[in-house]
Amino acid sequence: MTGIREIAIEAGVSPATVSRVIRNPELVSKERRQRVQAVIDRTGYTPNSLGVSLRKAKTNRLVAIIPDAISAFNYPVIRAMESIALENGYSLLLGDTQEMETRERSFAAMVSSRQADGILLFCPRLPFDVEPSIPLANQLPPMVNACELVPVNGLPQVNIDNRAAARDGVEYLLSLGHTRIGVIAGNLKSPSTKDRLAGYKDALRQAGLAIDEQCIDVGDYGLEKSEQATRRLMKQPQPPTAIFAFSDEMAMACIATLCKSGYRVPDDISVLGFDNISYANYCNPSLTTIAQPMSDIGRVCMELLLPQLRGEPMVAQNIVLDHTLIIRESTGPVKT
């Protein structure tokens, strides 16, 4: 493994000059620059980034801490982040925590142990112990929180208004004449689920309808659990005429389950999803859903992170992006 010293000797210059040719070529005379460059090209030399990072105390790496696997929902978010990261000289490490707090913390510790410069946090809790008496901004590394928000002040956060989004979705179902609307919720501990649930109840209350807890079931953002939830919802004496699943994936599983049981969607029962993942337009029937602006979320996160990486202080702010109701084939008027 050839190092900068070998290149320097080979080219008959000092290591410093080689370093300059790589980092600041304009500081080196043309003659020497070409000589050094020739050796670099010939040997295929690449600087050992460990040395660079150690010296510069900077890794140019970010870590995304993701609770629940890389899903059809968060992949576009991550992809947008990664592309902006790349443009700015950063690479993005994906840390899948599989919902384990130890893993959240272990990925976050990459910053303390100088394996990464900043954090994109998709989990609803801080992966650090903080001193409540000190402002958050002074204790945390460069960091942005997205989608599942930490209930704390001081962090830059990016999200949609899940409550309003769910309300909009339910109001749409109400406008189709549905009054008995089932819910397949996500993980009840997740802030996004809580907000969507609140929005669901808002809309029903506003319409003067009672909230029947029997109509609320949990799918935990999983396919099988959504299937089970669907079966339970339909087994009620008075089954819902519409089901609102808190993710498109759960909506797909819900529809599949309904069809297996002989229901027709949307003729017999309507299904509303959430997220607008790429499959939403390619399942059968295609999904009516509440779209999240996935790439915008990713982009905005990076826009909040980059200044911090440049050394600017963390600024408490909560960016709320717009959602959109996308009407496709899985919803229709209530069956009369």
Place this chain on the structure above:
Amino acid sequence: MTGIREIAIEAGVSPATVSRVIRNPELVSKERRQRVQAVIDRTGYTPNSLGVSLRKAKTNRLVAIIPDAISAFNYPVIRAMESIALENGYSLLLGDTQEMETRERSFAAMVSSRQADGILLFCPRLPFDVEPSIPLANQLPPMVNACELVPVNGLPQVNIDNRAAARDGVEYLLSLGHTRIGVIAGNLKSPSTKDRLAGYKDALRQAGLAIDEQCIDVGDYGLEKSEQATRRLMKQPQPPTAIFAFSDEMAMACIATLCKSGYRVPDDISVLGFDNISYANYCNPSLTTIAQPMSDIGRVCMELLLPQLRGEPMVAQNIVLDHTLIIRESTGPVKT
């Protein structure tokens, strides 16, 4: 950011002793060990891994080079890899190349630049320039190749027999009485697609059927392209009675398109997928498909990589794992 020197001073020992307490506690007397440990605990000191890696010339990081995004297919593969990596003290960096060779090479260069110790390669070409006269094993870093195989000898490779798998799938369709079988192929440049195409032709030939190139279209492993391919296939004067999509995602898009056009699946037309992604059982109708053993692929890759990381030489081998035909609802007897 406190370093080993501060800890040493605080505990009244040398940096070397602090290092030993962390790496080889048994070399340090109990008394000093406890004293040092107390300081570490109190300060929350974490060794700067840059220093460690630089010194040890080892990063404990692997990079997975993935051509086509993190899909429902390769996510389980990656997850299996990651979990084994973790057990062995490695973390896994995901490098999404978006099919760009420059990105493949840039991720691979992380090994040369000592940002990673080994490579899990999902792309069908080497991300390094090699000297044909020298054995591959002597020129490459620790590396395993999976799914899309580099057409070269000397590399440890893991895959299924795509040709046989496709043949099995087509034979099943033939057994249902289908004789006009459309194909929605993946990326024609990808070895997996080529192999599956060969298997498709094998099966037809063996059944004494002519191969009609009109029946072969390309979906490029994408949803929209699969939709377009489906439309083209069905627009033929004599449309197929069954369609074999080379991924489940394309099969889903195919089914959605067929249903929109008024066909019933499988009554009017059968659809066969490939991969057995988690959605396969949760779309409507559920997918008959050829299952790849995703987590086994990931596990076996790591089993081939770990010895190399320990310093053992790269061994040329091609591990072929079993595929399985999974019959669900999207296929049925030909309409008479």
Place this chain on the structure above:
DNA sequence: GTGAAAGCGCTAACAA
């Protein structure tokens, strides 16, 4: 069992 010292590969301050 412990510490001093060297050095992993690199860059930046300084001197020439």
Place this chain on the structure above:
DNA sequence: TTGTTAGCGCTTTCAC
């Protein structure tokens, strides 16, 4: 413009 030097934080001989 270039080279010398010091040192980023750590581990590991080597000598005690």
